[in-house]
Amino acid sequence: VGWAENLNIRIENRDNLGERSAVRALIKAAFGGSDEADLVDQLRGSEHSLVSLVAELDGRVVGHILFSRMWIETPAGRISAVALAPVAVRPDRQREGIGSRLIEHGLELLREHGERIVIVAGHPNYYPRFGFLTEKAKFLHSPFPSEAFMAMELSAGALEGIRGSVVYPPAFGI
Ligand SMILES: CC(C)(COP(=O)(O)OP(=O)(O)OC[C@H]1O[C@@H](n2cnc3c(N)ncnc32)[C@H](O)[C@@H]1OP(=O)(O)O)[C@@H](O)C(=O)NCCC(=O)NCCS
Numbered sequence: 001v002g003w004a005e006n007l008n009i010r011i012e013n014r015d016n017l018g019e020r021s022a023v024r025a026l027i028k029a030a031f032g033g034s035d036e037a038d039l040v041d042q043l044r045g046s047e048h049s050l051v052s053l054v055a056e057l058d059g060r061v062v063g064h065i066l067f068s069r070m071w072i073e074t075p076a077g078r079i080s081a082v083a084l085a086p087v088a089v090r091p092d093r094q095r096e097g098i099g100s101r102l103i104e105h106g107l108e109l110l111r112e113h114g115e116r117i118v119i120v121a122g123h124p125n126y127y128p129r130f131g132f133l134t135e136k137a138k139f140l141h142s143p144f145p146s147e148a149f150m151a152m153e154l155s156a157g158a159l160e161g162i163r164g165s166v167v168y169p170p171a172f173g174i
Helices: 017-031 035-044 098-112
Strands: 007-011 049-057 060-074 077-089 117-121 149-153 164-167
Touching (some): 007 098, 017 060, 035 060, 035 077, 049 098, 060 117, 077 098, 077 164
Antiparallel strands (some): 060 164, 117 149
């Protein structure tokens, strides 16, 4: 990690149409399809979008991450959590630490905003390095395979004693 030294991580400029299309193009390139780019386009302007960051290298957008509001439905009521999805790095700049920088920066902002729980469905080899663990999600019911479903506490003990089903914003179609 560390080749991308002059990398700049910042809040996405939603009003800049050129930036929006650059983000869309990189998400499509990273995932090889438009589902995730469509999801971002739907969530970005919605009340559920919390943090949308871009990674910029020499003035070009090479990475993007979105965090949205989600919930855990428990017998005692709904608990707020945050969904990390999706994160994408332009294929020719992967494995340089850009994805890690986006995730770490996003988690830091969420912590500062008082968020306590973050949930991700994704590669079991990638997310544990940031603190996401399947173990932390074992009492959370979700439609994802348990080995790919992970949670982390931004505040110690935030998931203690919490059992319930996860609820995503409608744009996820889950
Ligand atoms: C997943 C992704 C965001 C990671 O970003 P990145 O900048 O490449 O990742 P980093 O440099 O921070 O971390 C590198 C690690 O990511 C994982 N990784 C990155 N690219 C990978 C690939 N093509 N296949 C498998 N693992 C990969 C590896 O575990 C790698 O660790 P290693 O270098 O120790 O092998 C990026 O590869 C991507 O956009 N992938 C396609 C879209 C996607 O799958 N997004 C995640 C959906 S949950």
